[in-house]
Amino acid sequence: MSESFNWHEAxxxxxxxxxxxWSEKSRSMWSQGSRAGIIPFIKHYIPEGSQIADIGCGDGYGAYLLSEAGYHVTGVDISPKMIEHAKRMNGERLNFTQGDLADLPFAEDTYDGLMAINSLEWTEDPKGALEELRRVLKPGGRLCIAILGPTxxxxxxxxxxxxxxxxxxxxxxxxxFEQLAGENGWKIVDGYGVFKEGVSEEDIEGLPKPLKQALTFLWVFIVEKQ
Incomplete structure (x- = not known):
């Protein structure tokens, strides 16, 4: 990047x-689109009642669904206007705060769990951002993170x-991401793919995971802080 480019400002x-x-798309993505399986997936791996931060919460609808599922939720986003919108829509029952994934406004070992859906790809330094997620998560805590697939x-x-x-x-x-996480203090617990339209279960049956990932719109991981 050029010396004059300011990633945070851009x-x-x-x-x-x-x-x-984003607010027009978000509800359908979470209810019937690419993100519809994420909250049930989290419920399988992070106990109800846990303190969870939604990192890159956008309009706050995913954080709202986490709250409805029985979690205590704080939403964080780099965009002040996204946070204003999230507070306006959900602020009476949820906490929202402006913050950069590269420098989260939380103490070490704060959260039982984290959710970061398509957030890490939008950071200047993904390794540093992943370290920041690890910093605010309690030992043994789990992160649900989704990475855009190549399609x-x-x-x-x-x-x-x-x-x-x-x-x-x-x-x-x-x-x-899987390699980066494994090299930097995380254990891969589970994952699943959301496939591009036109890819059927028959198409992917029997394929090794890297080939399945190559066909995805989205791959959702659960990783655990070691």
Whole structure:
């Protein structure tokens, strides 16, 4: 990236501008789209009643669903306007705060669990951001993290890097995250794929995990702090 490029300012501006667009999409994504299986997946691995932070909470709808599932939830997002919207929609029963994934406004070992859905790819330093997630999670705590698969349309946000332009979207693949996590103090507990439209169960049956991940729109992990 160029010396004059400020990733934090660029990312904040992008998500401030996307509040209306994102809030229109969010409910359907969580109820019947690519994120519909995430809350049930979390319930299988993180006990009800746990303190969970939703990192990159956007409009707050995912945090609301976590709360409905019996968790004590704090939502965090880099965009002040996203946080304003989340507070307006859900603020009476949930906590929301503005913060950067690279420098979370929480003490060490604060949370029993974390949720970070398509957040890590939008950081300047994914390894450093993953270390920050680990810092605020209690020992043995679990993180549900979703990484965009190689077929996901939002990956187009990183395309202009090929022209030497500054971008705020990294191109991390699910298998790269898995290796990064394993090398930096995390245990992979489980995961599942959300596949691109047109991929059937018959298509993927018997394929090794890397090939399954290659067909995904999204791969959702549960990882545990070691």
């Amino acid at each position: 990312a904040t501006k992008k998500w401030d501008q996307n509040v209306s667009f 996901a349309g939002p990956r187009q946000n990183s395309y202009r890097r090929l022209y030497g332009e500054d971008v705020i979207c990294n191109t991390m693949m699910p298998w790269e």
